[in-house]
Amino acid sequence: MQELIIHNFGEFTQMIMIEDENLNWYLPNFIHKENAHVGEIYCARIHTIVKAINSAFIHLDNGIEGFLPLNSIPQDNEILHYPKKITQGQKVLVQVRKEKTSEKIAEFSANIQLKSANGVLTPFKSGINASKSLKDQASEELKFSVKTILEDYPPNLGFVIRSSASHINDEDMAMETSFLAELWTQILSNYQNAKDPIKLYTLGAESSALIYQLSQKPDQIITNNISIANTIKSICLGLGFYFVENITTELPNVNLVNKYHLQDQIDELFSPIVNLPSGGNIVFHQTKALCLVDVNTASSTNNNQGLSFSDIATRTNLEATDALITHIALRQIGGQIIVDYLKAGKGMQKQITTRILKLNKYLKLPLNILGFSKLGLLELTNKRMGSSIDERCLYNPQPRKNLSWQSFDLLQHATTSKQQSLILTKSQYDHTHTNLQTTLNFTKKYNTTLTITHTNENES
Secondary structure (H helix, E strand, C coil), X not given: CXXXXXXXECCEXXXXXXXXXXXXXXXXXXXXXXXXXXXXXXXXXXXXEEHHHCEEEEECHHHCEEEXXXXXXXXXXXXXXXXXXXXXXXXXXXXXXXXXXXCCCEEEECCCCEECCCEEEECCCXXXXXCCCCCHHHHHHHHHXXXXXXXXXXXXXXXXXXHHHHHCCHHHHHHHHHHHHHHHHHHHHHHHHCCCCEEEECCCCCHHHHXXXXXXXXXEEEECCHHHXXXXXXXXXXXXXCCHHHEEECCCCCCHHHHCCCHHHHHHHCCCEEECCCXXXXXXXXXXXXXXXXXXXXXXHHHCCCCCHHHHHHHHHHHHHHHHHHHHHHHCCCEEEEEECCCCCCCHHHHHHHHXXXXXXXXXXXXXXXXXXXXXXXXXEEXXXXXXXXXXXXXXXXXXXXXXXHHHHHHHHHHHCCCCEEEEEHHHHHHHHHCHHHHHHHHHHCCCCCEEEEECCCCC
């Protein structure tokens, strides 16, 4: 049974997918106005043009900056009427392709795409196409349904029918097409009326990630925020996800992470060490250039007395492979990954690569296995789809040592239990004072008065 849990606490939202009580996707997110999220659409202005790389730097609202390849701007467009030569100060319609990371600014594209559960509207690329996996008759019926709807809208709108549309009828396809076309009409109108940079379209922070998880058709959706529940309902109705009745809204003071006993699994994602069933472990070392993973026997030699070291190494390596691929997915680690496995018998390297391929048939990560080096190190790459979970948090250490998590957890407990005073460490106090508006919102929400002080004792 798949359950999508969206736990909200002030500015902090956690999106969690569990299957049979096991964590299989996690996305922490402090919602900041200065961040641009994948899928969001903005009216922006060209700030600087760099001819050498045929690109530009753009300015959005609230001082957000981004990188825009100029070749993504549609030429000879009858709707936006861009000049042949883009100059500084030019107003452009852009969409976030890659989020800002600790090292890079956000990347944008002027080639807009609006996605639903079973289709993609392409305003600047005409033509109606369907996935090759669809049967010919079904494909033609769906194409006709899409074409009929788009005839009532501005010309040159294109549409791509996804393979997932095989389970829906032409009426459902028409509903999704109409929703996206109406959405585009609204975005276009807002853009044409906008004089200054402004956000034009969002389904809330991490909208593309939310849409993707909804497309997995969870059996149950649980949240403790009525606004989020309403947003999900509108997404489901508009984009063709037909399980609105499966959305449950808990009370705002219900900690869904604790209720579903997920904290230990979440904490493990922020620990560099992941323990293996037989007693070994793997250790993640994240650097700016790549991610190093070390496989260790640890206490497995004591737990498997009577086995040869080769047998212990083989078992540990296979367990490590399972944990490695799972945590690459959960931690959303992208870029280069180097793994130092234990030395084992002949055929070990082939067993490892075969196991990775088998596991990835389920996870569907954009992994590229480059093979083992002469030193016996496995080289992998995983396409970076956005920020890792470490980068999404304000500070990198484990959640329980993260100032934001500490402050908000303590504040939530104090306000919901009607405490009159709260003593924090100096760092926690400073963080709470810096986010004063959030603190005031909590006390107002729970109708309580709270005196916050701090201690000067050394922090552990």
